[in-house]
Amino acid sequence: MPKRTDIQTILIVGSGPIVIGQACEFDYSGAQACKALREEQYRVVLVNSNPATIMTDPELADVTYIEPLNIESLERIIQRERPDALLSTVGGQTALNLSVELEQAGILHHYGIELLGAKVEAVRIAEDRQLFKQKMIEIGLQVPQSGIAHTLAEALDVVAETGFPSIVRPSFTLGGEGGGIAYNIEDFRLLIERALDISPVHQVLVEASVLGWKEFELEVMRDRADNGVIICSIENIDPMGVHTGDSITVAPAMTLTDREYQRMRDMGLRVLRAVGVETGGSNVQFAIHPTDGRIYVIEMNPRVSRSSALASKATGFPIAKIAAKLAVGYTLDELPNDITRETPASFEPTLDYVVVKIPRWTFEKFPEANKTLTTQMRSVGEVMAIGRTFPEAFQKAWRSLEQGRAGWGADGKDKIDPDRLREYLITPTPERFFYVRYALQSGMGVDQISALTHIDPWFIHQFEQMLHIEGRVRAFHLGNVPPNLVRQAKRMGYSDAQLAYLLQPERDHAQAESPQTELVVRARRKEMGILPTFHCVDTCAAEFPALTPYLYSSYETENESLPSDRPKVMILGSGPNRIGQGIEFDYCCCHAVFGLRKLGYETIMINCNPETVSTDYDTADKLYFEPLTLEDVLNIADLEQPEGVLVQFGGQTPLKLANALEAAGVPIWGTPPDAIDLAEDRDRFSTLLDELGIPTPEHGSAVSLDQSLAVARRIGYPVVVRPSYVLGGRAMAIVYDDVSLERYMRHAVDASPEHPVLIDRFLEDAFEMDVDAVSDGHNVVIAGVMEQIEQAGIHSGDSACVIPPYMVDQEHVDTMCQATAQLARSLGVIGLINIQYAMKDGVVYVLEVNPRASRTVPFVAKATGIPWAQIAAQAIAGKPLSAFELPDTQSMLYPDHHQPMYHVKEVVMPWARFPGVDTLLGPEMRSTGESMGSGSTFGEAFAKAQLGCKHTLPSMGNAFISVNDNDKANVIAIARDLADMGFTLFATSGTAAVLQAAGLQTTPIYKVNEGRPHTVDYIKNGQVALIVNTPLGKASFFDERAIRHTALTHGVPTVTTLSGAAAVVQAIRSIRNGGWTAHSLQERMRKIYLEQQTP
Amino acid sequence: MDAILVLEDGRYFHGNSFGATGERSGEVVFNTGMSGYQEILFDPSYCGQLVVMTAPQIGNTGVNTFDSESHQPQAAGLIVRAYSDSYSSWRARSSLSQIVREHQIVAVSDVDTRALTRHIRTAGAMRGIISTEDQDIERLTAKARAIPRMEGLDLTHIVTSSEAYHWFEGSQEWKVVNLSPGEADTLPHRPRLTYQPGGLHVVSYDFGLKRTILRRLVDYGCRVTVVPASTSAEDVLALQPDGVFYSNGPGDPAPVAHGIATVNQLLGRVPIFGICLGHQLMGLAMGGKTYKLPFGHHSINHPVRYLKTGHVEITSQNHGFAIDPDSLPADVEITHINLNDHTIEGLRHRSLPAFSVQYHPEAGPGPHDATYLFSEFVAMMVEMKQ
Secondary structure, three states: OOOOOOOOEEEEEOOOOOEOOEOOHHHHHHHHHHHHHHHOOOEEEEEOOOOOOOOOOOOOOOEEEOOOOOHHHHHHHHHHHOOOEEEOOOOHHHHHHHHHHHHHOOHHHHOOOEEEOOOHHHHHHHHOHHHHHHHHHHOOOOOOOEEEEOOHHHHHHHHHHHOOOEEEEEOOOOOOOOOEEEOOHHHHHHHHHHHHHHOOOOOEEEEEOOOOOEEEEEEEEEOOOOOEEEEEEEEEOOOOOOOHHHOOEEEOOOOOOHHHHHHHHHHHHHHHHHHOOOOEEEEEEEEEOOOOOOEEEEEEEOOOOHHHHHHHHHHOOOHHHHHHHHHOOOOHHHOEOOOOOOOEOOOOOEOOOEEEEEEEOOHHHOOOOOOOOOOOOOOOEEEEEEEOOHHHHHHHHHHHOOOOOOOOOOOOOOOOOHHHHHHHHHOOOOOHHHHHHHHHHOOOOHHHHHHHHOOOHHHHHHHHHHHHHHHHHHOOOOOOOOHHHHHHHHHOOOOHHHHHHHOOOOHHHOOOOOOOOHHHHHHHHHHOOOOOEEEEOOOEOOOOOOOOOEEEEEOOOOOOOOOOOOOEEEEEOOOOOEOOEOHHHHHHHHHHHHHHHHOOOEEEEEEOOOOOOOOOOOOOOEEEEOOOOHHHHHHHHHHHOOOEEEOOOOOHHHHHHHHHHHHOOOOEEOOOHHHHHHHHOHHHHHHHHHHHOOOOOOEEEEOOHHHHHHHHHHHOOOEEEEEOOOOOOOOOEEEOOHHHHHHHHHHOOOOOOOOOEEEEEOOOOOEEEEEEEEEOOOOEEEEEEEEEOOOOOOOHHHOOEEEOOOOOOHHHHHHHHHHHHHHHHHHOOOEEEEEEEEEEOOEEEEEEEEOOOOOOHHHHHHHHOOOHHHHHHHHHOOOOHHHOOOOOOHHHOOOOOOOOOEEEEEEEOOHHHOOOOOOOOOOOOOOOEEEEEEEOOHHHHHHHHHHHOOOOOOOOOEEEEEOOHHHHHHHHHHHHHHHHOOOEEEEOHHHHHHHHHOOOOEEEOEOOOOOOOEHHHHHHOOOOOEEEEOOOOHHHHHHHHHHHHHHHHOOOOEEOOHHHHHHHHHHHHHHHHOOOOOOOHHHHHHHHHHHHHOO | OOEEEEEOOOOEEEEEEOOOOOEEEEEEEEEOOOOOHHHHHOOHHHEOEEEEEOOOEEOOOOEEOOOOOOOOOOEOEEEOOEEOOOOOOOOEEEOHHHHHHHOOOEEEEOOOHHHHHHHHHHHOOEEEEEEOOOOOHHHHHHHHHHOOOOOOOEOHHHHOOOOOEEEOOOOHHHOOOOOOHHHHHOOOOOOOOOOOOOOEEEEEEEOOOOHHHHHHHHHOOEEEEEEEOOOOHHHHHHOOOOEEEEOOOOEOOOOOHHHHHHHHHHOOOOOEEEEOHHHHHHHHHOOOOEEEEEEEEEEEEEEEEEOOOOOEEEEEEEEEEEEOHHHOOOOEEEEEEEOOOOOEEEEEEOOOOEEEEOOOOOOOOOOOOOOHHHHHHHHHHHHHHO
8 A cells, every 4th residue: 555645744743851761762763753754755743842852853854843742832833733644653652642632632633633653542452551451351362460440449459359469550651650569568558659640540550460470572563454563572581570671681582482482473463453553563561471381461552662662773674664654554565674675674574693682770870769670660771782692792782881891790890799699689680680690600500590580591591601601711811812712702792801801811910910901802812813793784684685784793704894995984872871971962973974974974883772863774874783892993993994983972982982092093083082181181171271361160189088188178168079081970069068078088989090089169159051162173163052040069961051041141151152262272172062161250160171062962953953063073074164154153142132032951850760869959960851942031941841841830829938048038039929920928937937028928837847737748738839949958958858759749840949940930920921832943943044144 | 613514615614513423414595583493493394404593592492392393303404503502491391402413413503604694695505514523625515516406306205104194183272363253354354264173174295294284274173184295196085085285395396296296186176275395286287387496485584465465474484496477377376475586475276276375374483474374275175065
């Protein structure tokens, strides 16, 4: 069936800010869908509130709206654009739920919009636990014994039948959010209350436990002619009980016979048909009993998912692209397989390699959180590795994670508590696989380990074989190790760094000499002629020639990657998403590729993150899906001999490699590694600032506790302390006295001569600003100036910010722009540079210089309509900035420009996933994603950014205010504004006195420790609509923490800074006034262009 | 490295033996299925072939009693990238290595199977020899060249049963699930017609018959009498069959003269259904010609279009020869084609009750998309009965 001609305009809804459970895989799927539909000449209208996405690039859709994802906002856009259809299946749970809301609100019907992909009925069956269960039983499939509850009482009735442990799954939530495992009635009550609250339909499924069963997933596709194919099977090594997003998974399934696999395949297809997914991809999960083979259907997602992104990267089959084409009427057999080009997409990919995915957690950012893995996903990113065998892929995946490990052990860094071995085997945590390793090393049997972990013995046997080879290697040193053994270890995925550890010269001398480096091993390995080979991900196990170069390394006999004779540039990606280094950097890497392709270079991408656009096989000319380690990058550089390698777009990941790559003779393009070092080296950098006469807060660095105390005393408290070379404010803190500095030095960091601790004076109450700029080595162009809305001391990545600055005057903005240009030139920056400034008492201080792409580059690009990362990449390749016809961005720098547009970036915090963690913002970044709001007033832009993050703002009700003494004078204006808008003011005694004295009617209420009813009681009773609570200091810490915690669980917006509160007031006013309009990115760009033409 | 595979063109691959010692030769073919090594090893159609599994890790689920497609391993040898002697499956009874050693099959691990597969894809299927004794490339190349080519080779007499027997066992718990009534309505082109258990008598020629075919026939209401390949048409008719089935089998169909002759004798007198070699024999009998494919189809992921409905089936394939579409007479209709290379996948006689498919609708290993063909056979027999 050919494509449909009865529809012209298709609306695509994205997934909004990156949150745990919904990350950049939906940028990948949305971008693919946009491209696929435009290829078919449909007019694509895209809505997403997340600016750090490729899908919101103006080239991807015909019309792009960076607007909040809610039905009011979507209706505004629908009114303007009048789409014929809505594709709801490529924007994650967010888009799927919105499509149901739009249908239920009658909006789709009113505007005559057809839902493509999954119809509302299918979504309901798939997402409503009750309907799904009934449907499965109807078609003869087994599901775990379970019952539905809408109240605690109902849930207690169900659990009386299903027993403990009990699995709780809320309906219509994402990544298992709000779900969990209860082992007793007390946990169960707590879990049910939270789950009922979090489910938008207040429904939970209470399920008998199938903990420890084998867990599998199938990625299934269906077209409207009812052709169905399985794209990939995925086996979870972590059995049932750990969310699949938090599980280490393998593709294809390793421990199923064909009969078991085909039975599951039949079931997967039947589930799709029964649920009514007419076209597109779905993910179906199964549990299989390890000793009798019983199979249960657990759940299904009637849309493109994180697993389907993984399956796409694992197989080379572009699920989202094909899903989009199927949605407009094509059938699978009408579409070609992009990799082979000769054969159709109506087939099932077959793998002659093994793929391993490992999640990346960020528990170090949430030290109070319990690290036990459950049915609620908490990882923030993942890596995928490809090898010819499971051991090879497994080792490659561990070294891809960038957690300071050279792989799965064998690097001297295992931290094992032998007394807790059984505990760590039984209870899943991120460390479990290192305990499995230790258990094997200490002689525990495979069967016993399997019994404790429920990990299938096949995998444990594989680990055993790896340790066997490892043991053989250990018996040698580099001088006498047989080449054959080295080859065997390489074929099992061991890194050169691991071999360097295993082949230590003489153990006794190891101390005396410097440790053997991976480069020594590398050199010896090359002498032995043991070189990696590269192989195609070809969808067909070599049955047909592959025409798209999507490659991975192994140690086989035949290399398939033939370098072309074109000039090449290698772009190093940003690895797994983590807090502080996420999708923004993948955006930059993709743009570097786009920019260089335009200049005629062959672009070569290296990355190991399956969620990203950069690892789509049609982003760069050539894709190496490989770990971003020195060894793996050098291997590719050896083969490809690129003219240049770009290290400044992928965050810290490639920067950390820059020096070693350069030392190995790899040509680094752009800002030289030495300049990067200079910016990080406090002494060298302050000398430069002195020379340039640019002020910076007093500072010093220390490698020991004594030194740090001396520095802090010299500078004067408070001080900001942090390790050098980190991103996202990792282990960064503001310290007010000797005692806390001592605690920090002892517990928070491992200071060493190579990695000193940086100590800066903390500028209290300063305004903080961020400047992004591009330099070609001669000219410097300011891309954007952002003002942080939260006050100083809060990590810029956790602070809302606005373009243009709204509280800093032109003179100081000019000072910053000049300093930026000066610094860029003096440092020899070629490419991007980001500088953080603080302004206090009329002085502009430089806080930090990052001579690389920053987190804010995509936001600035979306605000200005200029693809800065692309321009930077081209400048790096030698195209002077003067050769670009850049519109004048001066209008973006100052607020007093005529007809200003404000752009606000707001962040989302993952608190809901880490119950018990204090929600106070601080100098360590903990946000996972961002949204952008644009408007003709600051209030509108700020409100839209809030809504984009799903932060609701009340337009009436009771406002609770409690501020510290410093803030008391300034809170009056805010309170007055709230009162004027009709809010009733509640305050704690001190604040209430100030407000009453200012003539504002205020009801005093008790603090938690004063008596009852206290603040928390009011919040719990739903009597508080807005909280303004700035920290009062140690004395009331627990009181405030209780308030913040209660507010979080009850969804009450809480502001912890006065500047934030002032912004919220403006936003509320804007919401009350209404009259918002949605402007597409393309319209805004045209306007910028027209303004240039008519000065 | 204690084993070596040498191809007729002199290319060789080292590996480690996990099977019998000695030398075995045959045509080297690759199978791209990610599951089903046990079924493949026991499939008589692989007689005379050294099978390369492209799936890298083999042995993971051991060997169980139910999944064998015949009473003994049939492939001449097995070549894999990584053999796992430890296995995990609740049905497994022994390791793959135990089975191949027991049956004196050579099996080699640690071979760069991707390079080997790419070589066969480019250079075509070729003869090869595996040795655990001799490492002399020249000598082994000469031996590989000395074995007969697959073209012109009738191997059915090696694998056929020597005596007739009855078969009653169905697929048991592995029966392909019938669709629920509601679902069946939405799939008019795939009716699930079954007959009362044992109500139809099918006589099946055994050219190297797979057990899963027999089980499917039983699932669909047939009782089966299996007869040796040399059985005459008269003897078949004497068994009063409701239908005759032509099985899969190894080698070149063209020299299987007796089989071709019986098709001609039975055509029109009783409904006939053929799979794989059986399909080729029927094609030849009806006037077509067969030719050798460059490296054959051995996989469980090939898309096949059923021309009547336009529907695409994902199919299980295992054949080195195919029917030439230009050779077919007018009274034969092409019903199925392969969407990868557009070769013929199914035929039907326009006026007589006979049809056949090149692929394996019974699966085992492979997807169950085409099990409807068994109900079409049933329908044909029922119609004839009335």
